[in-house]
Amino acid sequence: MTSTAPETSAPAPTRFVTSRRERSLRDLTAEQRRSQISDGHRLIRAVRARPFQLYTARRHATRAVTLDAEEWMAGVLPAMRAAVSRTASARLDTALARARKRMSEYGVKRVGSAEAVAEALSDNKWFRTQREHVGRAELRDRVRDALAHGEPVELVFPLFSRKPFSPVKNRGVAPDTAELHSLARCAALAHTVAALSPTGCRFTVVADGHKYNRACRTPDAVVDAYQDTLRRWVRELDAEDVLRVVDYEEWVAGGLGAADLREREEYYLRQAAALHERHGRRFSPAAPRDSLARLADGGGTGQQLAHTFWSIATSVHYTALDTGHAGLPDGPCYSDAYQEAYAQYVAHLGRPLTGTGPVTGPDGQRPAAPYGRTAADPALHHALREEAWRAACRYVAISLTDRDLNLVRETAPRAVKLTIHGKPGELHFTTAASRDANMTAQHSTGGYALLDGRARPTFRYRIEREAAGETPVLLHGAADRAEREPHFLPLARLERTQQPVAYVDDPAPLLDSTFPHLLEALEL
16 A cells, blocks of 8 residues: 555636635635535444345335325325424424523514524424534524525525435335425425515425535436426425525526636536546555455545545446346346345445455345346456446536535525534434434435324435335326326326325225325424
8 A cells, every 4th residue: 555645625616716716715614615515324224233134126016005096196296395384383483482591692672573583494394403513692683684685595505416216215216205304394494484584485305316426426317307397396296485496506607707617617526536546546446345444544535535436336327237237227227136236246245355255145145146147256346346436427527616616606696404414504404204314315215104193204224224124105096197287297207207205104094095194293
């Protein structure tokens, strides 16, 4: 292994890059300028413990419950809209009550709109923001600034990249009830803030799938369809007046000229090349755990790359293990052979390749060889790990590029930024209920725990659900209706690929038609 070289500076900047970096250094903390990605170790541990627990096509068909799409829409969507309204009303009252109790903290004798909104944005129903990251008074001042300019309180939330081609996470790449419930939480927060603010609220979900496609290489058509479903569901939630889903690349392009966009892309490419040149020789596909641990010990971008590798390894659209989908899937996303090979890859991800031998399944047989190569082939694992490493370099590069250029702040200077990763100056917003607060919709499957006469939304990895024997819920009837009734299109995308709209831990309420009653007290 080579010794660690001094941390290199960013690639040679242009005038545009230089001016933006200067403002970024002024406006953002060092922590805000770091690349960030969700931790991937929980999923890897889950796969290692259950590498053969994914349902085969035959088992999936026998375990699944199939419902009419119209019945699903008639039961779930009204319950979701009611939950949004009920939740917003309750949190509105809570925000006002808390603002009155904290008048001394705000230094006021009478609660104003800014204080009430600040309390809504500090509500632990939605947020896990650390006090040292954003204090209430600071938050109030940001809101007051927007109100003084006669602008809506703007919330900007980068999220919802796409569901990756990852059979341990999902059985398909279309949004399911996980995304629907997350959007409902966004809608409830937006309605709460809008009711407290005299100028209203504009909650912008900045879907960043095309941004991070530089790293993961998901087909553009998949990202486009994913975003289209999100927008349709915002409409179904009656939230279009306060909540919108925009494409990140289009959003930032609105504030940049063509020349600036070219410079941004060139800067990103230089960043990616510099990261690989500096750290690539220190990464060993044959021994990723040890080599990445040494890389992380050096701190800086090496540490960010090491963390990113373990997360992005289960999100890359691999060419060495091709799904066969160059665009939107037409039929099931994953063959049995593909998902078994993928699970073995993830299960062995931290192990030295020199120790990799023929791995057998529960029946004593090796998984079917995908594309002429056995799932335990060291050369295949080497190629996949190398792809994951390159993807990690690209992910960190585009993250650092856009933070160097301060694109979110420059595009929406008075907005309050929400994030799924707590950072100074940003609000840590949770898109799932507290028991699944560390999960995000795009990296999980949605479902319901049907207990005590209630339906509780759950967010889990597919492999966790199927290892627990949960029941997939499939839909029929949407594909035939989608062309003449476009509101069925999100469900048609699920139906065409035989992707569950949800998983449940008890199929009985679906079979006896009592499921809609369990949704009446739905909590977001």
